[in-house]
Amino acid sequence: MVRHAISLAAAAGALLLVASQAHSHHAFAAEFDATQPVHFNAVVKRMQWTNPHAWIFVDVTLDDGTVEEWAIEAGTPVVLFRRGFTRESLAPGTEIVIDGYRAKDGSRRANGRDLMLADGRTLFLRDPNANAP
């Protein structure tokens, strides 16, 4: 249980590491809109372990009951692996809360910023002094 929680914390922390690699991939601003934050209660469908970013595919149930699939961009796989992230960390069916920024092209994609468990615990290692907007 402890290991599970830590892995999730690591995963969420790594969401913030998009630009930490020597050769970061795309530019955030070309693909995602900082003025369109999204907030989802979602259920994990699957993970995609690829470079330059891992992706979390989730189901989001809208107020009218409609279910939409969204793709959430996460950190670099190697960073996630190094932090103890395993295939168990976000197993299919895990309920999570995602905060991120929506894709500019209107597709159901978002750049993940925070990842939380459904019980409200914030699971990332952010600098407590950071003043996030």
Next chain:
Amino acid sequence: MLQSNAGTCLVVACALIALSGCEQPAQPTQNTVEVAQAMDTHPDLSGRWVVGGRRGGGNSIMVIEPNGTEVEFPTFGDYQDALAAGTVSPAARIVGRRPNYRHGNNVYAERDGGMTQRYYASPPLYKPEYWDQVRYLDVNGNVEDMTFICLPAGVPRMGPPIRIVQTESDVVLLYQHRNTWRVVPTDGRDHDPINSQDQTFLGDAVGNWDGDTLVIDTIGLNDLTWLGWPGWFHTNEMRVEERFTRTGDTLSYEVTIHDPDVLMEPWVMDPVELELDRGQGVYVEDPPCIDFDSSHMVTRERG
């Protein structure tokens, strides 16, 4: 460590003589002596190396011991000190590194990351007729920079190795980037006449010792890779000179780019200092790269 290797050679030589049934006294062969002398003359670069090391990132890191105890260190250097002092287990796993992005979010992370890609004390000086090309490539990097569509960064953009294994006749360089490896001969041979005409991401490399500095000379590179984020292209006539100098537990990595077709003068990249990593963590695979973003980019903004 080198003494130990040389000793191993002697032991092996003695064992071979014993197995052969030869009754001659177990004297080291001439070859063994030469190997021992050659190895003694050069620093051993073998080890795990980490960029920035003690000063890297400015972030605190958290590790978890095998028994579940969490320990947080203000810097990576403090973690390394604890490893050396035996106060933290080498088997402890790094589970988190605190990001220090502006406002702690991805918006600024990428913008700041893009800006730092331009922080060179001495950028390459292109011939005037190529200034427009560099500018075009920079502005259109989202489609022109081949790393954006998942091609390898190549030499030298992929940076220094994370591990070096040195033998008497070559050095093996291991990179996290795309699980890349290079085996560079250091036996005095010249460039391979055929391989050096290929156009590859890693080129044809040979190593020589300049005093205590290992100098790796690489040619035969393609022109698909860049030297850096701001549109810094190169030709397939480029020659890359990498210099590794070990001083204690630090390794200086200096790169000079020779591409006289487009550069006014050889470009000396900002040196990188690596630090010996005393950790014993398991290396992990760098998964394949799949371009999942290009078709969704709607502007040319980068960073």
